[in-house]
Amino acid sequence: MSDRTAPGCRLRLDWVYGYRGHQCRNNLFYTAGKEVVYFVAGVGVVYNTREHSQRFYLGHNDDIISLALHPERSLVATGQVGKDPYVCVWDSFTVQTISFLRDGHTHGIACLAFSADGQRLASVGLDAKNTVCVWEWKRGKILASATGHSDRIFDICWDPFQQNRLVSCGVKHIKFWSLCGNALTPKRGIFGKTGDLQTILCVASAKDDVTYSGALNGDIYVWKGLNLMRTIQSAHSAGIFSMYSCEEGFTTGGRDGCIRLWDVDFKPITKIDLREAEQGYKGLSIRSVCWRADRILAGTQDSEIFEVMVRDRDKPLLIMQGHSEGELWALDVHPKKSLAVTGSDDRSVRLWSLVDHALIARCNMEEAVRSVAFSMDGSQLALGMKDGSFTVLRVRDMTEVVHIKDRKEVIHEMKFSPDGVYLAVGSNDGLVDVYAVAQRYKKVGECSKSSSFITHLDWSLDSKILQTNDGAGERHFYRMPMGKPILNKEELKGQRWATWSSVLGSEVSGIWPKYSDSTQINAVDANHAAGVLVTGDDFGIVRLYRFPCLRKGAKFKKYVGHSAHVTNARWSHDLQLVLTTGGADHALFQWRFLSDDIMNGGLDVNVEGSLGDSNSEESDSDVSDVPELDSDIEQETQINYDRQVYKEDLPQLRQQSREKKQQVGSLKRQNGPDQGLRLQFVHGYRGYDCRNNLFYTQSGEVVYHVAAVAVVYNRQLHSQRFYLGHDDDILSLSLHPLKDFAATGQVGRDPAIHVWDIQTLKCLSLLKGFHQRGVCALSFSADGKSLVSVGVDDGHSIVVWDWKRGEKLATARGHKEKIFVVKCNPMLMDKLVTVGIKHIKFWQLAGQTHVAKSSGSSNSLS
Secondary structure: OOOOOOOOOEEEEEEEEOOOOOOOOOOOEEOOOOOEEEEEOOEEEEEEOOOOEEEEEOOOOOOEEEEEEOOOOOEEEEEEEEOOOOEEEEEOOOOOEEEEEOOOOOEEEEEEEEOOOOOOEEEEEOOOOOOEEEEEOOOOEEEEEEOOOOOOEEEEEEOOOOOOEEEEEEOOEEEEEEEEOOEEEEEEOEOOOOOOOOOEEEEEEOOOOEEEEEEOOOOEEEEEOOEEEEEEOOOOOOOEEEEEEEOOEEEEEEOOOEEEEEOOOOOEEEEEEHHHOOOOOOOOOEEEEEEEOOEEEEEEOOOOEEEEEHHHOOOOEEEEOOOOOOOEEEEEEOOOOOEEEEEEOOOEEEEEEOOOOEEEEEEEOOOOEEEEEEOOOOOEEEEEEOOOEEEEEEOOOOEEEEEEEOOOOOEEEEEEOOOOOEEEEEEOOOOEEEEEHHHOOEEEEEEOOOOOOEEEEEEEOOOOEEEEEEOOOOEEEEEOOOOEEOOOHHHHOOOOEOOOOOOOOHHHHHHOOOOOOOOOEEEEEEEOOOOEEEEEEOOOOEEEEEOOOOOOOOOOEEEOOOOOOEEEEEEOOOOOEEEEEEOOOOOEEEEEEEOOOOOOOOOOOOOOOOOHHHHOOOOOOOOOOOOOOOHHHHHHHOOOOOOOOOHHHHHHHHHHHHHHHHHHOOOOOOOOOOOOOOOOOOOOOOOOOOOOOOEEOOOOOEEEEEOOEEEEEEOOOOEEEEEOOOOOOEEEEEEOOOOOEEEEEEEEOOOOEEEEEOOOOOEEEEEOOOOOEEEEEEEEOOOOOEEEEEEOOOOOOEEEEEOOOOEEEEEEOOOOOOEEEEEEOOOOOOEEEEEEOOEEEEEEEEOOEEEEEOOOOOEEEO
16 A cells, blocks of 8 residues: 655745845845845845855744835845735844734735834735724734825835834825824825926935925936925936935935946945946846945846945946746756756746856846757757747857747647657647757657647657546557557556656555645646655645655645745755745745655754744654654644534523424423432543643642543542533643643533633633634643633644633644643743654744744744
8 A cells, every 4th residue: 555644854944035026116135144035935145245044934824915124124024915915023133033913914015114212113005995903012912004005005114203203105195104103194195396297106204393205207206295305306216216325325226227326415425337347238227226335235126146345336237137027837857956947927937056056157048938958969959839839048158049939839849859859849839849859859740649739748758658638537558659648558558757747647646635736736746766756736835745646635735935836846956945936925945855764863853944944744654763652642733623403502402303303293291200320420531632631739639630521639528619611521621820720621522621610619710712623632731821721623733812801812723743741931931842743943932932943943822
């Protein structure tokens, strides 16, 4: 029987190629440690230019579109898009979450700004009202909220000299805000006759109630209070996207590709034209600028980051590049070297060094590129275009060998045969054309059995058979080079494949979740040597499975970071790296493959700090380097607390029974007996699937549970007292720090937690309405004011309760596998720990949330 467990190996994010310049602004800064912080896709990146190294923040689950730096320059706030977007405040050195802010916006968070004292954070939403919120970010609380404007807001900033004053700007407006208590009140700027009413793209505040703003026409508008005082005409020759204030003065960047430096009174110092730099180009547009001491950062619309030394301003250094515009689908790896190639809708083909983490060659094409393929010796590169043509280039100088157009629709997939003799080209016309390489790519065959667009191709190891996948979910086999269909499946038995990118077939049937669409998994690539495969899907997730993956519901490890659909995935030539591309985020991710023999032996507790596993779905896999579970624990994990009928269903069932009897008629109801029963003694204790459920009370009695009864046992008198408030099996028990109260949690569809007085046996608080199936662990905080509970539901949810008031303070998904214990830190009220099957997580309060730290993760409890 095939293995359904997750692989023992894993991935760790090694490098992210790219920067989000399109549709964003003011998102590139120097930290206190002189590192560069920015974002791409769903990843916050801290880049050390001296060491050429990156650290990653991965607390988001969708595209990041806004970023602000704390005045002390060590903390970063990032905001994302999504139905329920949130803001993460995180440490740029440790890349760990400090606070988690949600429920303030919908659709996305367009702008962020810290106040001058760093205590408050302003955010602007992408909802119809462009809502403005002011947060006490350390507490996770919204201090004030107001409608921003009927049109889009592009920038917001705090006045560093007036702590309760903000300025926002956008489409044909500028607003000056005053914060008083929890009221946020705007007043519109008055353009008057000094300047035209036009769109304002960026703002910066100065002393004496002065505000500088960058306009769409390239002018600087200077405001005094609410009134437009004067304009600095033609500061730039096109729109000014970014403005940054610092001790030295101000810097601006615009659509004209120029950086301008201004002194503290906004008098011009110098101008730097990036279009005239060695790596500049016509059409370069600046979206973000940052000036710190002797150096300047500039981020462009085309996903580049330039660094300029003020004293050597004529020689800007291009420190980061990436694709821009449209989508990124095309990816392949060099067959013999640590190189990768990508092609995009931006019409560029880029060759990357996976060792140096750098772009080493670029070629601009006349059409959007949707697929790429290296020849077997790595000397030639085939490019599939969106218009149905394909081009072959010499890799050494990127010159054209041949250009052929036999199809009308996009060429989505292409591969050279292992012997290097043929090139198979799959198009959205539903056809695969076969070309002879040595005959200047003369067409020698055609595969025509598909009824839909071609999605994937694989050659057999002997170059005699080609397998295809198409958009209709069909898999076909053809004899090469003519393209004759193979109908007899017996001919395919034992066939060895040079590559495996097919998403269809029994070999990969386990990668498909229930009810999934046949086009939701975009990419597959198998590592035959390690027996694993990597997938990329429409949910932005990279997954690692065992290969072959035969059984439905196979376990996997998952890795996030791409914001939307992952369009392609490839193993490097030496199988040490995995490359993935994001369609909408334009980013190339490089993952380091950590195989079983590289990883440490012993129990895997997820504490090594690798980014990828911060979001991996671990399973109790019996891989070779992980010992088997203790048999008792194994048995316990099989216990199912699902009931067909729960005790809370009984009133409804009794009512149904009465109604039935009334329908058919019944005998005269007899009165109950005069005598009754009183529970005298309970023999037993529940230990087989529970733990930490036996304590001494304040008076020296013993408290524990069995069945649905909590027992208080007096050893001297050999007597028992009972708390009988539960209506189903009790699974967990915790004792208050003063040892006078107990909390017990039970099984149930909507399981209840009872907090009760040990002396009077009276219920003090009843907590329910969140967990499912049961409550398996409880822990009081050191001060006794809060109670933490863990559920038996699929996500093993965690809740922090203000138990006296019956309110939920915070909630989170705990872990995929069972959690055995939760413990509050006796010294630090804001910390707790959970442990369970092959994991341990350390949680810390962040605002009104908790954040789990395990394997470098940032899971929130909000």
